Amino acid sequence: MEHHAALDAAHRHALAWLDGLRERRVHPGPGVDAMAGFAGPLPGHGEDPATVVEALVAAAEPGLVASAGPRYFGYVIGGGLPSTVAADQLAAAWDQVAGLEVMSPAAAAAEEVAGAWARELLGVAPDASYGFTTGAQMANFTGLAAGRHAVLARAGWDVERDGLQGAPRVHVVAGAQSHSTIPQALRFLGFGGTPDHAEADGQGRMVPSSLREVLARSEGPAIVCAQAGNVDTGAFDPVAEIAEVCRERGAWLHVDGAFGLWAAASPRLRHLTAGVELADSLATDCHKWLNVPYDSALVFTRDPEAHMAAMTWQAAYVQVGESRDPFQFVPESSRRARGFAVWAAIRELGREGVAAMVERSCDLARRFADALRDEPGVEVLNEVVLNQVLVRFGDSDEHTAAVMQGIRDSGEAWVSGTVWDGRPAMRFSVSNWMTTEADIDRTLAAVLTAHRSVTA
Incomplete structure (x- = not known):
């Protein structure tokens, strides 16, 4: 009974927030002091739980961003499908520890089924192992x-036992337009954050002939990091060709498919991901295009033994389960049961629904790009092959920056910036299940108003 009043209050405010997502201001805007409601001295005395919830809502709401809503186009951020929001609330109430099967047979079973479903949806090798991580950063790290x-074991070195001091040098190569999570993961792994780079073409795709030349500079262990979906242009590395180069060289191929890998779920877009089934490891987010609440991601490997060897640890007090133990496939052991929401998302949408959601996002991105191409002083910089649109405004860097700020200040939408070909650009990403043509048209109006205002 102690929970009722607090949960009732939280449920009421959660529904009000979700009901208002379509129309509320997307970003708090300038002048909002997000700290004001939270600040204060350390409380000396406790308060009633329901009172605390009300105080939390009052403190947080002025600084909340409607990133789960239909007109948030910054970065690559999905929303929360109805079943996944509910599943996440249940996961918090159930408070299951998902690391060990013995600690939650239900959480382990949900991960086992949801991971296998996702593997099939994404065209990953049917015998690949998988693990649930916080995001693509840790999924890339794990893969x-x-x-x-794997590559050091082939060279006769046990890196888990002996570390990297004295180990054979591993030659790591990434595309010139790889995402920042790749050098970060490499840094965590002791490789340093500056891998060799293979050239990229004008859309950010790795050039296989350049990769072959870079790999030829060394012998011995090698790892190649490719990309399924460039974060600026949406372009895909030619993974099948890259896999052939890796096979010739004996290199491990890792593919960062944080959002782009979900194109494999669409019969219309699957050709973009050709070759991902040949990758030795892959990473993808679920909190992007699958639209489950933050945080949620998946890693897959075609070498389950290497996967488990890199992640598994032993302790006398750990009781290993009779089936799949989640802790053997990811860095975290004490962690929330994020598999429930992934299971719910795939159950709510089904194979056809996932494909339709991905295709609809891409259609909306093209609608946005096509409308902007007709506007004087606006340049669409990329081939819109997926859900990303890259735009520059006017004839100066300041013009583009001012347009982006004008859009954000309007509260109608939120967009993020990037640097492409050495100049600032606006990056527009569609990945929310709620977004409609009306949202795109409403955002277009805000974009054109800002652009024309700056031009004038």
Whole structure:
């Protein structure tokens, strides 16, 4: 009974927030002091739980961003499908520890089924192992850790036992337009954050002939980091060709498919991901295009032994389960049961629904790009092959920056910036299940108003 009043209050405010997502201001805007409601001295005395919830809502709401809503186009951020929001609330109430099967047979079973469903949806090798992580950063880390184990084991070195001091040098190569999570993961793994780079073409795709030349500079262990979906242009590395180069060289191939890998779920877009089934490891987010609440991601490897060797640890007090133990496939052991929401999302949408959601996002991105191409002083910089649109405004860097700020200040939408070909650009990403043509048209109006205002 102690929970009722607090949960009732939280439920009421949660529904009000979700009901208002379509129309509320997307970003708090300038002048909002997000700290004001939270600040204060350390409380000396406790308060009633329901009172605390009300105080939390009052403190947080002025600084909340409607990133789960239909007109948030910054970065690559999905929303929360109805079943996944509910599943996440239940996961918090159930408070299951998802690391060990013995600690929650239900959480382990949900991960086992949801991971296998996702593997099939995404065209991953049917015998690939998988793990649930916080995001693509840790999924990339996990896949590359498996790769580190595998290539050094082939060279006769046990990196888990002996570390990297004295180990054979591992030659790591990434595309020139790889995402920042790749060098970060490499840094965590002791490789340093500056891998060799293979050239990229004008859309950010790795050039296989350049990769072959870079790999030829060394012998011995090698890891290659490719990309399924460039974060600025949406372009895909030619993974099948890259896999052939890796096979010739004996290199481990890791593919960062944080959002782009979900194109494999669409019969219309699947050709973009050709070759991902040949990758030794892959990473993707679920809190992007699958639209489950933050945080949620998946890592897959075609070498389950290397995967488990890189992640598994032993302790006398740990009771290993009779089936799949989640802690053997990811860095975290004490962690929330994020598999419930992934299971719910795939159950709510089904194979056809996932494909339709991905295709609809891409259609909306093209609608946005096509409308902007007709506007004087606006340049669409990329081939819109997926859900990303890259735009520059006017004839100066300041013009583009001012347009982006004008859009954000309007509260109608939120967009993020990037640097492409050495100049600032606006990056527009569609990945929310709620977004409609009306949202795109409403955002277009805000974009054109800002652009024309700056031009004038």
